[in-house]
Amino acid sequence: MNFEEKTVKTNHIFSGKIIQLQVDDVLLPNGEMSKRELIKHPGAVAIIAMTENNKLVMVKQYRKPLEKTLVEIPAGKLEEGESPEITALRELEEETGYTTNHLQYITSFYTSPGFADEIIYVYFTDELTLLEEKKQLDEDEFVELMTISLDDAEELIQSQDIHDAKTVFAIQYLKAKGWK
Template sequence: MKFGEEKTVRRETLFEGKIISLHVDDVELPNGLPSKREIVTHPGAVAIIAMTEDGNIVLVEQYRKALERAIIEIPAGKIDAGETLENCALRELEEETGYLAHKLEHVQSFATSPGFADEIIHVYLASNLEKLSAPREGDEDEFVRLHEVSLEKALQWMKDGKIYDAKTAFALLYVQQQYPYTK
């Protein structure tokens, strides 16, 4: 057994939705005692750090019901069944921003909330962008406002709380580290 591994004894599915499922697992702890774990399962997502030729970062603003407010984020979305990570990244970038990326590089994958969810988000850097005259239609229940801003302005928005999510904070810090001369 691996360090700290918990053996699942029983799983009860409480909810199966369009995006997530909720399970309660009865587990046996490493010391042999029983416990319960509430687990959200998610198919995973991609997020895109899109940088224009002039060094601006492409961001989207959208209302997030769970937070009851609009926040500004890097483009991102759920991976569809059978879809490759790269195709998902290109699709989401096009749907949310109207940009096509001619270069796409994997940056990092990480767990978003490992204390209760299995979601992994895969972050890509998109460059050599082309603004499409007729972008792909996005989800009918998704309303986004496009922003193209300097790293400096995006970091200020993060300090001001307009940028409020971990994937975007990670992305901005990554750009700041990898491209220290970007303003």
Template sequence: MYFDYSEKTISSEKIYQGKIIQVKVDTVLLPNGKEAKRELVNHPGAIAVLALTPEDKIILVRQYRKPLEKTILEIPAGKLEKGENPLDCAIRELKEETGYIASNMTQITKFYTSPGFADEIIYLYKANSLQQGEAKPDEDEFIETVELSLDEALERIETGEVIDAKTIMAIYYWQLERNKG
């Protein structure tokens, strides 16, 4: 028998409406009949791309991330524009951030980044058959493209230079795929 764990929203108060996110506080009715507050972040969603060169190297970008107050290595990624198809976004972001164009791009998976408080979903794609072009990052993006072998990428996880979930997931996916033969 399945127990219904759902929470009914009684009221919702918008706290902040930004360019990218919305923050609200919902009052909910719990399954036991009590009320609780839920602080929620609404996000339009994003894409991330595991891009592999013909030399079997992963393409990463090095960029400063203000919430972390540090520069990190991560796979190319970006926010979905309103009504944008995730595949179109993946193609656009890969070209903007790295200059690469993929003639073959497939969705690996999609996942929620922090379901305890946010509805952000990331669509993870794999890009193959790449052709190099010219990167054209957004005017507020300052990034450097880095290419690493699988062993080098795994080492960057171990040393803490690669620390974000989407990039770690992509690198481990690449490792599993390679081990399957």
């Protein structure tokens, strides 16, 4: 069976700094019409960064949509024309004060394919160097740097201080690769 939905009409609702919202009228495979509310996003990166003493580099920050503070791996939005690897290095430097000469691409995945096209590219490094001069965060970004063990990270999952898919993925990835 062909599951494709053909877009008949697009109504652009909102265009902001991070997302665009649109409502599409679509022709379903059974010939009926329906509406789809869609969020368009430029994509993002996330970095699994391990220190030389096997600690995971994390950031703590407030997430307004959830009205709570989360502990997450460093991550950020792709800028127009910027490759995911360049974005990953920039975000690592801005959010953590570390840099690296070795970023390994791990995978990418869609965050919420039912309504958004956001894709996250995940990178790994265990070759960190502390920057001599820390880079500036975005003017509306406030983060606290943390380095934690995988055991501590698993406890933070249980307490829901870590409660986002990319960070849970990172911890499971490291466990599967034999990190302790």
